Amino acid sequence: MCNVAYGAYAIAKNFQIWDLNIGVLYVSAVSSFAVIGILMAGWSSNNKYSLLGAMRSGAQIVSYELSAGLSILTIVILTGSLKVSDIIQSQETGWWLFKGHIPALIAFVIYVIAITAETNRAPFDMAEAESELTAGFHTEYSGMRFAFFFLSEYINIFIACGIGATLFLGGWMPFHIGHWEAFNHIMDFIPSSVWFLGKVFFLIFVIMWFRWTFPRLRIDQLLNLEWKYLLPISLFNLLLMTVVAIMGWYF
Amino acid sequence: MLKDILTTIAPTGTIDETGEILSLTIDAKDWREVAVQLRYHEGCKFDYLFCVTAVDWKTHFTMVYHFDATEGRQRLVVKAKINDRTNPEIETVCDIWRTAELHEREAYDLMGIKFLNHPDLRRLFLTDEWVGYPLRKDYDDPINMIKL
């Protein structure tokens, strides 16, 4: 299901199946289907652990979608377009993470946190929470059915990190520094697909890094974090970014 | 002195000082009143019930209660003698010391002593269908590993 989202990806230079004009919106819309799978799996297992896991993940994914969406919006404001190729083209002179000043940085951090939660990875893996609900929504599944859940989870991570790489880290754009012509030239020699995949895998690595390090949040703390911290900060950040964009305070 | 207080709150009991801890032996009928006094009497204040256990003496049972006072740091052993072997009964103290609830269930399960007014007196370790009380001296285990 989630593979549909790959269509709108620019994996390398001039390598995009479908460059539709609402690309980012489309990808984020399709990738949020994952919650339905989890909810249905948990409910139909007829198991109380699964049911609790599914309910948790429903509450969690729906709320974290908000701040992920708002962080995406901040970059959309900067570029003025939802089209993937436009967004990447606008970062030719530098990635938005560096060009967009502090608001872009904040948006990036919030985005990474939000996608960690959205994809049910630790420390937000409430839906599976092995020490509380044995395995949450996929307790009753085994074999290939279980593998499908994990495939979709990892694909989902890849998609979410792909959006992050496209928006904040310039998609397939190589890393350029101002007027260092020689350096920029060397960077151009690295194939664009390597750049894109490298960025995505870097983000995936960060998410895995979270998993080694952090304990799991409790369900009420998880919602607190979203509604008390991430959402106000990202709303404020969006305002800040609008000001930055209107005044032209970015490079 | 603890000994003097004990003679006032349990006039029928006998006090034994030979062991390392002062011990008081009473009849099971008097246990409830003595327990309340031990917990709340100014000179006792035994607030920490350390251990509850039952001993099967073949002719009778004794319930052995080990007490500690966290403030005065004095220790006491109370032995309540239950003479009725076929249907041993004693009042519960789990409303005075909350820890007694599980300990009394354990004693019920393994020794078969019934605690009157216990809120939830069921088997704790063994299954509900189990017949007999394993820690009693006359309990015979049909599948005895050592004898096999």
Add this chain to the structure above:
Amino acid sequence: MGFLADYISTVYNSVKSLLIGMKRTGYYFTHHKEIITEEYPDNRATLKMADRFKGEVIMPHTETNEHRCTGCTACELACPNGTIKIITKFDITPEGKKKKAIDTFIYHLELCTLCNLCVDACPTGAIQMGQGFEHSVRNRADLTKVLNKPGSKVLEGVE
């Protein structure tokens, strides 16, 4: 404004504590020299157990097939689980006297808890704790062992 300052300092301190933790795990991700696990089945040839490791009870024999057990059953009495069973017989010494000796020394490894009490109790040092620890067998009966080798005798002079 105090509220806002509190809010910001909470966020700052939380993020800092998280980053400290990530620094620590990041350090171990890049410094993986400190491996202390043993690659067990592969290092079988070089594996050395501690001298006192309690793996099983064994009875050492000399090259001339002699052991030190006199059949006094001290170990049998010391054992808490009935692991050891000694069947004795009477040997005739050259002087024509009867002498007690072991016929079979049965050791139930499946009952043994490796508590070392039998070795402690043995007056002649006939049994020891062995180093072997790979005791898995297909049949439970295989765990019942006879420790004295066939045809073995008591070592001269051991009483």
Add this chain to the structure above:
Amino acid sequence: MFEEVGRTETGDLIINIGPQHPATHGVLHLVITLNGETVKKIEPHLGYIHRSIEKMCESLTYRQYIYVTSRMDYLSSHINNHACALVVEKGLQIEVPQRAQYIRVILDELNRIASHLLWWGAIAMDVGAITPFFHAFRERELITDIMEETCGARLTMNFMVPGGTMMDIHPDFVKKTKAFLNFFKSKLPEYHELVTGNVIFKGRLEDVGVLSKEDAISYGTSGPVARASGVSCDVRKLYPYDVYSQINFEEAIETKGDCYARYKVRMKELEESIRIIEQLIDNIPEGEFQAKTKAVLKLPKGEYMTRVETARGDLGVYITSEGGTTPYRIKFRSPGFSNLSALDHMVRGSKIGDMVAIMGTLDLVIPDIDR
């Protein structure tokens, strides 16, 4: 019991945590009544590994019964054995040589460190962090190596005998223990970096499962659980045994009574254990490691009670002797059993996630509860 499984009349959900469940660290079975995510009632069902150790001990002699007690609280088996040896020594008035006392106390404290390390890894695992477990086991491995070298076993040592220890320490023991202490002291700050200061970890433990001082006493809790509620109950201080009376160490006490206080008490105890070992390790006196005892031990008629501080709390061994070679009745008052009785009180009204954290900080070892 099985009719209850499902829903109650009021529509509350009943779920079973255990006997096989990642949160229970063994075969504890908890029947939990849930209202949404909130726990309304929790009821332990025990006995899945009840081996009736008390009954078994009635047919074992005073030398033999020590080994069984390793199987109660297997994480502090040395300390259990120590309690059993002490009660026999008290009954027979055996004077234990100084060397044996030193060795016993050092091994006790090493065992306590190992137990707390495992607990530290497990509580982090319970609240969802994975790495601390590996850190804890790296250090614990060194302790088990020391144990293996000296006692011959890694978990159920059975090294104590009435009157001393079974063997002398291994020649490398002092050197290795010191090396371990140095290594461990260098790693302890990492523990605090990784877990103690972590904001998520604090959030999970702070103000969760609060046990007031009165309740802690009334529920008969002991060990770190009671000390976190401000109850001074360290047996090593109150009723010192062996050389504890000569050692300078502090009793770790917190007053808040929540999960984080229990966590801090245990972390403090790790440091205190290091201190105790450091005071002893250089001064192990020469001499015998075992007192001369009779071949057959017969405890005089009477009743004996010994208490020792295990890693989980106050272990009491109560022996009624009729003068024979075996105990007439023996009772192990295990710390975990009393601590478990407070679980329902602590968990009521909190979330399932909290229940896991509370269970983790109670540090229940199920064989200790079931015996």
